[in-house]
Amino acid sequence: MTTKILMIYTGGTIGMESSANGYTSVPGFESLIRSRLAHSHHALLPEFDMLELNPLIDSANLIPSHWTEMADIIIRKYEDYDGFIVLHGTDTMAYSASMLSFILQGLSKPVIFTGSQIPLSQLRNDALDNLITTLLLATDNSINEVCIYFSGRLLRGNRSSKVKATGLDAFNSPNFPWLGQVGLNVELHSNLFLPQKQPRFLNPEFKKNAVVILPIYPGINGKHVELLSSDPDCKAIILRSYGVGNLPDQNQELIDALKAAAQRGVIFVNNSQCLQAEIFQGQYACSSILNEIGVISGAEMTLEACFCKLHFLLATLTSTAIIKNNFAKSLAGEISR
Incomplete structure (x- = not known):
């Protein structure tokens, strides 16, 4: 043949x-x-x-x-x-x-x-x-x-x-x-x-502003979180953190903005700025607060996989709890669990 x-x-x-x-x-x-x-x-x-x-x-x-x-x-x-x-x-x-x-x-x-x-x-x-x-x-x-x-x-x-x-x-x-x-x-x-x-x-229709990316950097202003999360189309924000998932926990303005947005239903995912990395949220004290807020670990996923997986889950599922649960699972080999 x-x-x-x-x-x-x-x-x-x-x-x-x-x-x-x-x-x-x-x-x-x-x-x-x-x-x-x-x-x-x-x-x-x-x-x-x-x-x-x-x-x-x-x-x-x-x-x-x-x-x-x-x-x-x-x-x-x-x-x-x-x-x-x-x-x-x-x-x-x-x-x-x-x-x-x-x-x-x-x-x-x-x-x-x-x-x-x-x-x-x-x-x-x-x-x-x-x-x-x-x-x-x-x-x-x-x-x-x-x-x-x-x-x-x-x-x-x-x-x-x-x-x-x-x-x-x-x-x-x-x-x-x-x-x-x-x-x-x-x-x-x-x-x-x-x-x-x-x-x-499954080939759904995607909303182009449903997922946004926020890099963490020295001196970041909490107003960036407020601005992004205030967009009604924004359903999820990827935090590009340091190292194994760290961010400035002493930046109270930033932490308060993350808490407020999470309470409004915005999904947050922790993804490292490092090319070779895996997220260990809470390994350092400065990232423990993210577990309290309900930020999801991006594990060892690439930024591209995190971004697309969130888009896919938001387009095919309706419940925030189910989206979070499925994000932690391997759908197509993007994570090793």
């Missing part, structure tokens, strides 16, 4: 071309891909169809409704293809990969995001290698989750972050091992893949 892949081009650097205003996404990327692949050992590559979003997205312009659009394509075409590739801009790729991991729970086929730091249209680029390797990986039905492939690394999507702005190895998963690496050989660590379970695809 012939393996067939669906490639979804959302926009991003991989398909951009130079313009007077810098790199910009242009339609008709499929013809360039097929032209470049014709010079490769294309007989070894799977057949693929390609869909382009219209309009294309520079990933810096990504909004939550785009996640629904991407997921809808995969859900509608799920039985027609053996694997899926999402070509996406690098700036928000980890957000989209995280969200699709929550929407598409229980996958039995690969859904792999990739892109590049240099457009395929340029003579020297990283796009072609990422594209060819992702095509090969997308035929492997042992990969049963949403991943990012970039520069020799196969990563769990909801464990990934963009860690370099210009390096070709732009992505890493700081708190979880790589699912595979590609060098002279393709090495997949199947023991790390998610256990197979029944498909559960």
Whole structure:
């Protein structure tokens, strides 16, 4: 049986071309891909169809409704293809990969995001290698989750972050091992893949201001919490804390604002500013107050996973208590519990 892949081009650097205003996404990327692949050992590559979003997205312009659009394509075409590739801009790729991991729970086929730091249209680029390797990986039905492939690394999507702005190895998963690496050989660590379970695809509509992010910094004013939480659309705030979850507990204005917002029903999640970290709320006295307020630990989740998981739970559940309870559980391998 012939393996067939669906490639979804959302926009991003991989398909951009130079313009007077810098790199910009242009339609008709499929013809360039097929032209470049014709010079490769294309007989070894799977057949693929390609869909382009219209309009294309520079990933810096990504909004939550785009996640629904991407997921809808995969859900509608799920039985027609053996694997899926999402070509996406690098700036928000980890957000989209995280969200699709929550929407598409229980996958039995690969859904792999990739892109590049240099457009395929340029003579020297990283796009072609990422594209060819992702095509090969997308035929492997042992990969049963949403991943990012970039520069020799196969990563769990909801464990990934963009860690370099210009390096070709732009992505890493700081708190979880790589699912595979590609060098002279393709090495997949199947023991790390998610256990197979029944498909559960939920593709809700998201409210774009439901979740906001507040970095903690020296001298932070409690009025920032008041301003963010006063927005009726704001249902959850991610606190970007220090280290293992610490914040200035002697800043009474800040603590009072957190308490008041929590009493009004705003959900708070504690997420570390450190790239490699796990939240241990209460390990230091300065974070014990957060347990009293009812702030939820973000454990070792990336910021992108925290943000998307909150959006997903807010869009699919109604009870604050149930949302908090489900946030502490692993939905798609984003935490190790």
